[in-house]
Amino acid sequence: MRFEAVGVDGSKQQGSNLCTMLIGDSVLLDAGSASMLAPEQQLSTELVLLTHSHLDHILELGFMVDATVSTRGEPLRVMGSMACLESVRKHYMNDLIWPDFSRIRTGSGPALVYSSPGDREWFDLPGGLKAWMEPVCHGAGGRGFLFRSDTGSILYTGDTGPTNTIWERASEMEDLRFVVAEVSFPDRLRDVAIASDHLTPGLLQDELRKLGDESIPVHVFHLKPWLREEITEDIRRRFDNTVSLLLRGDSLEF
Ligand SMILES: [Zn+2]
Ligand SMILES: [Zn+2]
DSSP: OOOEEOOOEEEEEEOOBBBBEETTTTTOOOOGGGGGHHHHHHHHEEEEOOOOHHHHHHTHHHHHHHHHTTTTOOOEEEOOOOHHHHHHHHHSSSSSOOOOGGOOTTTTESSSEEOOTTSSEEEEEEEGEEEEEEEEEEETOOEEEEEOSSSSSEOOOOSSOOOSSHHHHHOOOTTEEEEEEEEEEEEEGGGHHHHHTTHHHHHHHHHHHHTOOOOOOEEEEEEOOOGGGHHHOOOHHHHHHHEOOOOOTTTTEO
């Protein structure tokens, strides 16, 4: 299964792209930069899985629905925690900020359908992919995910501060291929990271001990663009080459 980084940044500045990952051909994980996808990729996206409703993760969901509504065969499925979906419905696609596409009918039904999988149970996604949704330490209905294909599993932390259960769950996976973990701030801003439920390289180092296997590759994303150099330096100092920055356009297999 292919995991492709469409956008990796934790905020917006010239040259940056907000979090969006493409898994296989038809599942999008977060939609901050969904408009970066080619028109045919947007059209083949069957489902968008949201980690939470903060703007950097949902911003371009509305533009993607808009651009594909008249040509899409089936409704676009949008999944996430109940709290996340409620915020998107109430505060974004509410007919005030952007149209409520769940109420716009096309030939095949509504343009968009919301649904929430249960926490802590495997559910099926298009393309033979399975996912597990785990509460993490972050607001806006924050969740992290484990994904499982026929050939391996991965952990995607989403936005989170220090947390336990998702690392414990991941440590039980015998075929964990890699981890995609957030780091938003440099070590110097540890207090800011803790207060906003994010990680620094130092906090990530503590989290990775919970995994109990130092050989698993870790790809770091969600850096604040204006702090990228300082965070990169902290990462270089703290870790050997098992921890690297996830870059836009990176394609990983699991
Ligand atoms: Zn974020
Ligand atoms: Zn967030």
